[in-house]
Amino acid sequence: MNPSSGTDSVLSYSRLAWFIIGLAAVIQLSRILGITAPHGELPFLSANDRSRWCAIAALTEDGAWEIDKYIELLDSKGKSKIWNTIDMVKHLGPDGREHSYSSKPPLLTLLYAAICKPITMIADKKLTEEPFLIGRWVLVIANGVPLVLWWIWWHRWLEKNVANALVRWYMLNLAVWGTFLTTFTATLNNHLHGAIFFCISLALAWQVLRDARAGYTTSWGVWLSIGISAAMTVACELPALAWAVALGTILFVADPKRMLVGFGIGSAMIAVAFLASNFWAHGDWRPPYSHRGLGNEIAQMQDLSQDTPPTLDKVIAALDVTKHPITAAAQIIPARLEGVLQVVDESTQYRVAVTNKDGIWRIHQWDDWYDYPKSYWLPENKKGVDRGESNRWNYLLQFTIGHHGILSLTPFWLWAIAGAGCWAMSGSNSLKKSASDESKQDGLQDQELSRWRGWLLSDRGISLAIIAVSLACIVFYASRDQVDRNYAGVCSGFRWMFWLIPGWLWLSVPAVQWSVRHRTVHFLLLVAISLSVLSATIAWPNPWSHPWPYRLLMWWSPQNYQ
Numbered sequence: 001m002n003p004s005s006g007t008d009s010v011l012s013y014s015r016l017a018w019f020i021i022g023l024a025a026v027i028q029l030s031r032i033l034g035i036t037a038p039h040g041e042l043p044f045l046s047a048n049d050r051s052r053w054c055a056i057a058a059l060t061e062d063g064a065w066e067i068d069k070y071i072e073l074l075d076s077k078g079k080s081k082i083w084n085t086i087d088m089v090k091h092l093g094p095d096g097r098e099h100s101y102s103s104k105p106p107l108l109t110l111l112y113a114a115i116c117k118p119i120t121m122i123a124d125k126k127l128t129e130e131p132f133l134i135g136r137w138v139l140v141i142a143n144g145v146p147l148v149l150w151w152i153w154w155h156r157w158l159e160k161n162v163a164n165a166l167v168r169w170y171m172l173n174l175a176v177w178g179t180f181l182t183t184f185t186a187t188l189n190n191h192l193h194g195a196i197f198f199c200i201s202l203a204l205a206w207q208v209l210r211d212a213r214a215g216y217t218t219s220w221g222v223w224l225s226i227g228i229s230a231a232m233t234v235a236c237e238l239p240a241l242a243w244a245v246a247l248g249t250i251l252f253v254a255d256p257k258r259m260l261v262g263f264g265i266g267s268a269m270i271a272v273a274f275l276a277s278n279f280w281a282h283g284d285w286r287p288p289y290s291h292r293g294l295g296n297e298i299a300q301m302q303d304l305s306q307d308t309p310p311t312l313d314k315v316i317a318a319l320d321v322t323k324h325p326i327t328a329a330a331q332i333i334p335a336r337l338e339g340v341l342q343v344v345d346e347s348t349q350y351r352v353a354v355t356n357k358d359g360i361w362r363i364h365q366w367d368d369w370y371d372y373p374k375s376y377w378l379p380e381n382k383k384g385v386d387r388g389e390s391n392r393w394n395y396l397l398q399f400t401i402g403h404h405g406i407l408s409l410t411p412f413w414l415w416a417i418a419g420a421g422c423w424a425m426s427g428s429n430s431l432k433k434s435a436s437d438e439s440k441q442d443g444l445q446d447q448e449l450s451r452w453r454g455w456l457l458s459d460r461g462i463s464l465a466i467i468a469v470s471l472a473c474i475v476f477y478a479s480r481d482q483v484d485r486n487y488a489g490v491c492s493g494f495r496w497m498f499w500l501i502p503g504w505l506w507l508s509v510p511a512v513q514w515s516v517r518h519r520t521v522h523f524l525l526l527v528a529i530s531l532s533v534l535s536a537t538i539a540w541p542n543p544w545s546h547p548w549p550y551r552l553l554m555w556w557s558p559q560n561y562q
Contacts, residue, residue, distance in 0.1 A: 013159070013165045013168065013169070014159065016169075017155050017159075017168070017169075017172055018155075020172060020173065020176060021148065021151050021152060021155060021172075021176065024148075024151065024176040024177070024182075025144070025148045025151075028144055028147065028148075028182065028185045028186075029140065029144060031185060031186045031540060032136055032139045032140050032143070032144055032185065032186050033136050033140075035136065035139070035186045035187070036132075037082070039075060039080065039082060041075050041076060041082055041131075042082055042083070042131050042132075042135075043131060043132050043135045043136055043139075044083075044131070044135065044187075044188075045186070045187050045542050045543070045544050046187070046490075046542075046544035047084075047085040047086045047087050048085075048087055048187075048189070048489070048491075048544060049187045049188040049189065049544075050083060050084070050085040050087075051085040051087035051088055051102045051103060051104055052102060052104050052108075052109050052112060052188045053083070053127070053131075053135065053188065054067040054070040054071060054083055054085060054088075054102060055067055055101070055102035055104065055106070055109045055113075055281075056109060056112050056113045056116050056127060056138075057070050057083075057126070057127045057128050058070060059109070059110070059113040059117075060113050060116050060117045060120055060126070060127055061126050061127065061128065065101055065102075065106070065280070065281040065282070066093060066099040066100065066101065067088065067099075067100050067101060067102060068099055068100050070083050070128070071083055071084045071085060071088065071100060072084075073128065083128075085102070086375075086376035086377070087102065087103045087104065088100050088101060088102055088103055089101050089102075089103045089288045089291065089369035089370055089372075090369060090372040090375075091282065091291070091369045092283075092349065092350075093283075094283065096349065097349045098349045098372075101281065101282060101288065102288075103288040103289060103369075103370075104190070104288075105190075105235065105274070105278065105287045105288075106277040106278050106280070106281040106282075107235050107270075107273055107274045107277045107278070108190050108193065108235065108236060110277050111142075112138065112142055112188065115138055115141050115142050116134060116138050119134050119137050119138060119141075120134055138188075139185075139186060139187075139188070142188070142193075143184075143185045143186070143188075143192055144185060146192070146193065146196045147181065147182065147185055147192065147196075150175070150181075150195075150196055150199060150502070151172075151175055151176055153199070153203065154171070154172065154175050154502075154505070155168075155172055157203070158171055158172060158509075161509075162509060162513070164513060164516065166516050167509065167512050167513050167516060170512055170516075170525070170529060171505065171508070171509060171512060173529070173533075174412060174505060174529060174532065175505060177533045177536065177537065178410070178412060178529060178532040178533040178536050179410070179498075179501045179505075179532070179536055180409075180410075180492065180493045180495065180498050180501070180535075180536055180539075180543075181195050181498060181501055182536055182537075183492055183493070183536050183537070183539050183540060183543045184495070184498070184543045186540075186543070187543055187544065189495070189543075190236040190237065191236070191237070191495050191496075191498040191499055192498075193232075193236050194233055194236030194237040194240065194498070194499030195498055195499045195500070195501050195502055196502075197229045197230075197232040197233040197236060198229075198233045198240065198243065198499050198500065198502055198503065199502035199503075200225070200229035201226050201229040201230040201233060201243075201247060202462070202466075202502060202503055202506065204222055204225055204226045204229065205226055205247055205250070205251060205462065206459070206462060207222070208222060208223070208226065208251060208254060208255075209250070209251075209254055209457045209458070209459075209461070209462065212254040212255060212457055213457050213458065217255075218255070218258070220258065220261075220262050222262075223251075223255075223258045223259065223261075223262025223263050223266070224262045224263075224265060224266040225266065226247070226251070226262070226263055226266065227262060227263035227264060227265060227266020227267040227268075227269075227270075228266040228267070228269060228270055229266075230243065230244045230247055230248070230263070230266075230267060231244065231266065231267040231268075231269070231270030231271060231274075232270055233499060234270075235270055235273075235274050236499065237496070237499045239472075239473050239476055239477075239496070240469075240499060242468075242469045242472045242473065243465070243469045244267065246465040246468060246469055247465060248263060248267075250456055250457070250461050250462070250465060251263055253456050253457060254457055288369055291367050291368065291369040291370075292367075292368055292369070292370055293337065293367060293368060294337075294340070294353055294355065294364040294365075294367060294368075295353065295364045295365030295366060295367030296364065296365050297362050297363070297364050298319070298324065298352070298363055298364065298365055299318040299319055299320075299362070299363040300318065300360055300361065300362050300363070301314050301315070301318045301360075301361040301362075301363070302360055302361075304361045309332075309341075310332070310341070310354055310361050311332075312326075312328065312330055312331075312332060312343070314361075315330075315332070315343050315352070315354065315363065316328070316330075318363060319352070319363065324350065324352060325345065325348040325350050326343055326345050326348070326350060326352065327345055327347055327348060329345060329346065329347045330343050330344060330345035330346075331343070331344055331345075331346075332354070335353060335368065335371055336368055336370065336371035336375070336377065336378050336379065337353075337368060337371070339355060339356070340353050340354070340355045340368075341353070341354040341355070342354070342366070342371065343363075350366075351366040352364065352365065352366055353365070353366055353367070353368070383562060384490065384561075384562040385486050385487045385489065385490065385546075385562075386486050386489060386490075387486070388481075388482035388483050388484065388485045388486050389482065389485040389486070389487070390482055392478060392479075392485070395478060395485045395487075396474070396478040398487070399477065399478075399487060399494045400474065402549075403547060403549040403550040403553055404487040404488075404493065404494050404547055404549075404550060405494070405549075406493075406494055406497060408549065409493050409494075409532075409535040409547055409549070410493075410531075410532040410535060410536070411527075411528040411531050411532060412508065412525075412528045412529055412531075412532040413504055413508070414528065415508040415511040415512055415515065415525065415528065416504040416505070416507040416508040416511070417507075418508075418511035418514075419463075419507040419508040419509060419510050419511035419512070420463050420466070420467045420507045421511075422510035422511055422514070423459050423460060423462075423463035423507065423510060424460055424463060424464065426510070463507055466500070466503040466504070466506075466507060467507070469500070470497070470500055470503075470504075473496075473497055473500070474497075477496060477497075490544055490545065490546060491543060491544050491545070491546075492535075492538075492539030492543050492544075492545055492546070492547050493535070493539075493547055512525065534548075535547065535548065
């Protein structure tokens with residue numbers, strides 16, 4: 001069978017497609033079952049995923065969120081803390097003492113723990129006792145199964161909507177081999193699941209809009225599912241709030257009542273679960289990464305001049321020690337934040353922050369959970385990209401077309417940009433299967449699309465939303481302070497935007513359809529696909545490693561790249 005023919009039988013293409021999906025599933029299963037850290041004692045590849053594994057162990061073994069004892073677990077020689085992680089925070093726990101916690105939002109960790117607990121019960125072993133057996137099966141269920149289901153859905157969508165078998169072949173193989181979602185299958189992360197939930201919300205919304213344009217009413221269950229999936233996307237990737245807002249706006253035009261009730265209730269359920277799990281874990285509604293600054297002001301020391309540093313006696317005198325237990329045993333030391341002092345009392349495990357603002361020494365509640373002894377996030381401890389890119393424009397350049405570039409690592413996304421233009425100009429006709437489909441898609445007449453409501457409810461509206469959200473995310477990350485301009489840490493791609501991958505694939509379809517009809521562009525398409533597959537697969541041994549262009553720069557100029 002030659003997949004290049006646009007008239008190949010559905011049966012022939014389906015057999016080959018199912019073979020590719022099956023082969024890829026076996027390969028990803030072998031990756032998961034063979035994953036091992038360099039020291040050979042855990043199947044966890046980085047501090048990032050160990051942060052979640054520690055929290056999962058704490059939940060399944062202790063029913064609590066404190067990970068103090070897990071980060072102290074040693075290797076078989078009793079030397080290295082192999083469960084230790086830099087992705088953690090410290091704050092007061094329910095017992096009034098400081099404890100260590102995973103810095104990851106708790107809701108997804110709680111879902112992982114819900115998968116892990118039955119496995120530990122069946123195996124009659126704890127995660128810390130059998131990390132390979134239990135950890136790998138958690139990855140199979142939590143990562144492998146959703147990924148394969150996404151491939152299957154994508155294959156079926158292509159069969160239903162794309163006539164050219166070669167186009168279907170390219171798009172399926174891109175999903176299976178050429179994106180970083182596959183790269184991150186063998187490690188716990190929020191990006192794969194953010195992409196899956198995004199895809200669910202996109203697919204359901206696409207169907208709702210087609211129903212609305214054809215005069216049909218979509219069931220309440222679908223509306224509820226869109227709300228849940230869109231909110232779960234946000235729970236996995238907070239910038240996806242832009243997608244939830246854009247999607248909600250379009251769906252409101254389609255059916256205000258069902259959007260407000262169905263979509264609203266579904267979203268609210270996840271919002272409540274997100275906040276409740278965070279409060280359970282940390283005793284606070286805000287996620288850990290929002291605790292990186294000064295807390296509320298609780299006192300002032302107005303009798304001190306601007307140039308006179310505060311003494312412990314002055315701090316204690318300004319505080320109500322019944323509410324803020326700072327004793328004479330406390331110390332005043334520099335804080336992680338520039339220009340801030342911390343008053344820390346080891347005897348009571350209590351801290352406050354002191355800073356000079358407008359010539360007045362002010363005392364604040366302690367709210368920098370990333371500042372603790374030996375914290376990696378102290379300025380003197382950060383290394384490499386974690387120090388942050390000082391030049392904002394260089395940062396934008398590097399994460400779009402440079403050494404961590406979205407387009408340089410996966411040049412196929414150029415076809416997503418071109419495809420967005422196709423959707424904007426042609427709407428539903430971008431996927432026409434024959435000339436007879438040009439004037440009619442799903443019972444919809446062309447003249448209906450001339451009205452603004454019809455335009456917004458068409459595929460044009462969805463494509464515009466994906467492009468707008470993508471641009472909004474790029475602007476958001478480029479506008480962050482230097483501390484956050486770290487290329488998403490040590491990882492094989494700019495992972496903060498991986499959740500948009502299913503949408504970018506969908507956008508690219510009409511551009512690929514056009515490209516296969518033009519020899520030169522077709523050749524460039526094959527080159528882009530090949531480079532995209534290379535970038536995604538070269539990092540399979542450890543997704544938590546620098547992209548290959550950055551590694552080349554580290555070899556070429558080690559003094560400038562670490």
